[in-house]
Amino acid sequence: MIEATGLTKRYGAKTAVYNLSFQVRPGTVTGFLGPNGSGKSTTMRMILGLDNPTSGRVTIAGHPYRKLPNAPRQVGALLDAKAVHGGRHARNHLLSLAQLSGIPASRVDEVLGVVGLRDVAKKRSNGFSLGMGQRLGIAAALLGDPQVLLFDEPVNGLDPEGILWVRNLMKSLAAEGRTVFVSSHLMSEMALTAEHLIVIGRGQLLADMSVREFIAANSAGFARVRTPETEPEQREKLTSALTEAGGQVLPEQDGALRVTGLPLPRISDLAHDADVRLWELSPHQASLEEAYMRLTQGAVDYRSTADQLGGFQQPQAAGMPPGMAPGMAPPVPVPGQDQPGWYPPPAPQQGGRPNPYAAQQGQPPQAQPPQAQAPEHTAMLRTLPAPQEQQAPEHTAMLRKLPEPQQPQPGQQAQQPQAQPLPPAAEPTKSDDEDATR
Template sequence: MIELSGLTKRYGEKVAVDDLTFTVRPGVVTGFLGPNGAGKSTTMRMILGLDHPTAGDVRIDGRHYHELPDPLTYIGALLDAKAVHGGRTARSHLLWLAQSNGIPAHRVDTVLETVGLTAVARKKAKGFSLGMSQRLGIAAALLGDPRILMFDEPVNGLDPEGIHWIRGLMKSLAAEGRTVFVSSHLMSEMALTADHLIVIGQGRLLADTSMADFVADNAHARVRVRTPDRERLLDALHRAGLTAQDAGDGVLEIEGDAAERIGELAAEHRIVLHELSVRRSSLEEAFMRLTAGAVEYHAHQAPPAAPWGADSRAAASGTGGQAVARTSAEG
């Protein structure tokens, strides 16, 4: 179990993590979500003792990280897949980690096989692709057979087979009763993997809830209807106080989860329906809605480039403009 209590980290005037309190419990995959700059990486670094909190406390199974005698046997983590000495082979990298944490050497071969790197065990890490480096980082996290595992963007660089594999691995680890804490920007993947969500924005806790409750609380539903009796259905909906919008291709959409009511109205008025379905927001839509006010970096669509006309030539009277004009002429 990972327990945070009032965890705060300041860098001068900048508050990176702001009074975070939550618990990551065993037996489920807990997703850690937040926009860029929300404080996720800083929080994970403080859990591992790599950064010291300005205030508050974080404990791993009741102890601070520096109090753990052989830390890799308590918590395994992947924060930076490329944080490996390039001159070491995959096997030697894992072997020194094992020896420094009192882990039997046979675990090295076990985890190399688990992550699919046995064939390249004696190749140097500097030649590894990002996907191979991810697998090596996951092997290091599993090395001490810990009860707690923490992954930051574990699917980066993995191919579809690798993504499917890591998804299954995290679920199986949680099913064994382990604590699994994973950060990712891939909402579609998180929706398939996580059971519980911790969401932060600008360093503050925004949500600590189950996946199902998060989507239900921050999403909305729409009912899609298709019928050859469009006008009659519109009249029936209007009399019932329901507003329909044209969604194109002959489809009407009604906000809310009113499928049963619409079906009953259609039956009552003997209106034939070709489609009656409920569309609920995805995890990504729910996440965007919740964190809209906590996004630090906003991108804006660039305006279309002005044609090289009279106004542009007039603006190019300075040195830079002359350089652009010459380049254009020479091209």
């Protein structure tokens, strides 16, 4: 059994858990519920001795976790399924835990079969999916065959078959007389798995009762009544009779009536006395989710708001192309667009440099020399033949060195360019003379 008495935990100025007292009894699945930031994870860490309480105490079988002899053989826990060395095989991970606790290696193969990971026992855990990681964490919790088990979100990442397997596993463990403490945000799954609930909000205890009592205490049941749709006068007659008897009647959207304050036999007698035929008379009770939301609505710290930009998008006008709003000019068609081999020009570069590929409006794009093309098209352009008017690369540097001719001013004669002196010829060497005589 797990027992907490006056449990309090503070982190500086923040109080995560305050004066929390509860008991988790064996033989039943106890659900641990609460909004995000309510202190559930902190409480479970203090139960396992990972955090020291500021005040109060929590014990397992009458002893703090750190004073339990061979604690892994008595307590199994799954708090973080990712707390596994990614380079280890699944079997080696469990084998190392077993060797630290004096558990025989045969138990490793047993729990691998229980959680369904025997076929991937030699696979490294960093290649596991989220659901496979959850199964490996459950296997580690079951390794020592403990009497007390703690699970934090055990069905996270599991498929429907895996969720059903975990549900049946929790029930079977509790049926064996073990203490099973499960934290989860899935209300529908808790309604099917847990028999007892401990609900906290902002670090304080809100409820400690069975699931049935919790729903009854935080919701109001009602009776659903339906009369023939073709006879609306009978519905009005029944509404008057129920109201006079002290019931509260609310119309449903589908035409039925929601009646509160009167038991079903009384509603049936009133309808019989008023000579009203009933097509439906059924009891309805709120779900665990509805009861939970009603209880914890004042303890939620994180609430979403409506999208402030949701109404700024202008409606699409009929006949307008996608992305066009009324008053916008239609885009100018680009020559060659939507034809094979066409691609959009690159965006203009930063720094004010013009884009040589941006065609003027109404003019076809001009061909550019290969060296000026964008890098992604260079390989394509190199395969094209060079234009006739382009100079060879080896003469480009020489032509750039020649001075440009100056235009003569009015009344002046054009100056002839002065010839540049040729460099002196090299004197012939002896080897050159020998070659000449030969």
